[in-house]
Amino acid sequence: MQSSDRIILDPKQFELTIKRLSHQLIENYGDFKDTVIIGLQPRGYFLAERIHQELIKIDTQLDIKLGSLDVTFYRDDFRRQDTPIIPNKTEINFIIEDKKVILIDDVLFTGRTIRSGLDAMLAFGRPKTVELLVLINRRYKRDLPIQADYIGKNVHSIVSERVKVNWKNIDKEDKVILYTPE
Amino acid sequence: MSKLSTKHLLGIKYLQKEDVNLIFETADHFKQVINRPIKKVPSLRDITIANLFFENSTRTKLSFELAEKRLSADVINFASSSSSVTKGETLIDTVNNILSMKVDMVVMRHPNPGAAYFLSQHVDAKIINAGDGAHEHPTQALLDGYSMREKYKDLTGKNIIIVGDITHSRVALSNIFCLQKMGANVKVCGPLTLIPKYINSLGVEVISNLKEALEWCDIAMMLRIQLERQDTKFFPSIREYTQQYGLNKELLDSLSKKITIMHPGPINRGVEITSDVADSNQSIILNQVENGVAIRMAVLYLLAGRVD
Numbered sequence: 001m002q003s004s005d006r007i008i009l010d011p012k013q014f015e016l017t018i019k020r021l022s023h024q025l026i027e028n029y030g031d032f033k034d035t036v037i038i039g040l041q042p043r044g045y046f047l048a049e050r051i052h053q054e055l056i057k058i059d060t061q062l063d064i065k066l067g068s069l070d071v072t073f074y075r076d077d078f079r080r081q082d083t084p085i086i087p088n089k090t091e092i093n094f095i096i097e098d099k100k101v102i103l104i105d106d107v108l109f110t111g112r113t114i115r116s117g118l119d120a121m122l123a124f125g126r127p128k129t130v131e132l133l134v135l136i137n138r139r140y141k142r143d144l145p146i147q148a149d150y151i152g153k154n155v156h157s158i159v160s161e162r163v164k165v166n167w168k169n170i171d172k173e174d175k176v177i178l179y180t181p182e
Numbered sequence: 183m184s185k186l187s188t189k190h191l192l193g194i195k196y197l198q199k200e201d202v203n204l205i206f207e208t209a210d211h212f213k214q215v216i217n218r219p220i221k222k223v224p225s226l227r228d229i230t231i232a233n234l235f236f237e238n239s240t241r242t243k244l245s246f247e248l249a250e251k252r253l254s255a256d257v258i259n260f261a262s263s264s265s266s267v268t269k270g271e272t273l274i275d276t277v278n279n280i281l282s283m284k285v286d287m288v289v290m291r292h293p294n295p296g297a298a299y300f301l302s303q304h305v306d307a308k309i310i311n312a313g314d315g316a317h318e319h320p321t322q323a324l325l326d327g328y329s330m331r332e333k334y335k336d337l338t339g340k341n342i343i344i345v346g347d348i349t350h351s352r353v354a355l356s357n358i359f360c361l362q363k364m365g366a367n368v369k370v371c372g373p374l375t376l377i378p379k380y381i382n383s384l385g386v387e388v389i390s391n392l393k394e395a396l397e398w399c400d401i402a403m404m405l406r407i408q409l410e411r412q413d414t415k416f417f418p419s420i421r422e423y424t425q426q427y428g429l430n431k432e433l434l435d436s437l438s439k440k441i442t443i444m445h446p447g448p449i450n451r452g453v454e455i456t457s458d459v460a461d462s463n464q465s466i467i468l469n470q471v472e473n474g475v476a477i478r479m480a481v482l483y484l485l486a487g488r489v490d
Binding site: 078085 | 184185207208211214215218219220222223224225228229483484486487
C-alpha cells in the first residue's frame with residue numbers, strides 16, 4: 001500500500017456493510033421465494049458469495065440459488081483494445097425465467113459492465129424483476145442511466161483514481177481502498 | 183497470454199503451443215454458450231465475414247457459418263461452382279472484389295496448397311484457412327485435439343495413430359503438428375504408397391500393420407481415402423484396402439484395451455470404418471462435430487482484432 005492510498009472501508013466497516021446489505025435484502029425479499037442471486041465475474045461474484053453466506057447465516061432456512069455470470073462476450077469495448085478480452089466462467093444452473101434477480105457487482109462506475117450483465121442475463125431467460133446491489137458506488141462518472149438499488153458505500157472520486165475491493169480469501173484482508181495508479 | 187501470436191490462422195505449423203492452449207481455453211467458454219437456451223452472443227456484431235469455398239464442404243462450411251452467426255457476425259457465402267471463377271477470374275481478383283464490399287475476415291477453402299498463405303500476403307483482411315489442398319486444415323486439427331483433451335484432460339504421453347491416406351490428407355498433417363504441440367506421440371499407419379516420404383522428418387514413425395498400430399495407440403484417427411486427389415492408383419482395390427486397413431468391430435474387440443475412435447468425416451462406411459465401430463460408444467465422432475463450432479467461435483473471436 002502506498003501513502004496516497006485511502007482506505008474507504010476497513011475490515012470492520014466492511015463486515016458491517018455486508019451485514020447491513022444482507023439485512024436490507026431480507027427486509028425486501030422475505031423468504032426469497034422465486035429469487036436468485038447472480039454475481040458478475042470476476043470480482044462481483046466474491047461479493048455475491050459473501051452476501052449469500054451471510055443471508056444463510058441470518059436465516060438458516062433460506063434456500064437461495066447463487067450463480068456467476070461472465071459478461072465478456074457482451075461488452076461494448078471488444079475490438080477497442082489491443083488484445084481480446086479473456087472470458088471467465090459462467091455458472092448458472094437454473095432458469096431465471098420469471099424469477100426475481102438480485103444482480104451483484106463490487107464497484108459501480110460507468111455502468112457499462114452492468115449494461116453488459118443485463119444483456120448477458122437475458123440468455124438465461126426473461127426475469128420478472130432485476131435489482132442491482134453494489135458494494136461501492138462511484139459517483140460522477142456514469143455513462144449510462146444505471147443506478148444501484150442497494151449500495152454499500154458511496155464514493156466521490158475523480159476519474160484517474162481507482163477503487164480496489166480486497167477479499168480476505170484471496171487478498172488476505174477484507175477492505176476497500178482508493179488509489180491513484182502510477 | 184491473452185493474444186494469439188499470429189494475425190491469421192493459416193496452419194497449425196505457424197502456431198505456438200500457447201496459442202493452441204489459448205484457443206482451447208476460449209473454446210471452453212463458447213462450448214458453454216452454445217449449450218445455453220439462447221446460443222448467441224453479440225461479440226462480433228460489427229464484423230463481416232466472407233466464407234469462400236473453392237472446394238466442396240458440408241461440415242466445415244456449416245460449422246464456420248454457425249460459429250459466425252452465434253457470434254453475431256454478418257456472413258456472406260461464396261461457392262466457386264456458381265461464381266465468376268468459372269469465367270477465369272484469378273483468386274486475388276475474386277477476393278479483392280469481395281473485400282471492396284468491406285469484409286473484415288475471410289474463411290477460405292481452396293484445392294491448392296498454400297492458397298491461404300498466398301492470400302494473406304496480398305490482401306488486407308484476416309485469413310482463416312478452412313483447408314488448402316493436401317496442406318493444412320487447422321480448425322479440424324484444433325477440434326480434434328480439443329475433443330481428445332476433453333476426454334483425456336492431458337495428452338502428454340498419449341499414443342495416437344492416424345490411419346489411412348496420409349499423403350493426400352490435410353487433416354493428417356495439421357493433426358501431426360497439433361498433437362505434437364500438445365505433447366502426444368503420433369504415428370501413422372496405412373499402405374506405404376499413401377504415406378509421404380518425408381514423414382520421418384516430422385518425427386512420425388510408420389506402423390504398416392493395422393492390428394499392431396491399434397495395440398500401440400490410445401486413440402485411433404481413421405481417415406477417408408481421398409479418391410478425388412489420387413491421379414494414379416495407389417492400391418489395387420478398395421476391397422483390398424478395407425481388408426488390410428479397415429477397422430471393424432471384431433478387430434476393435436480383439437484389442438487388449440479400449441481405445442477411442444475418431445474420424446474427421448466424411449465417413450465412407452464399410453471402407454475405412456464399419457458402421458458398428460463408427461456408432462459404438464468408443465467413438466467420439468459426433469463430439470468432434472459439436473466441438474467444431476466452439477473451436478471456430480474461439481478462433482474467430484481471438485482473431486477479430488481491433489476496430490480501426
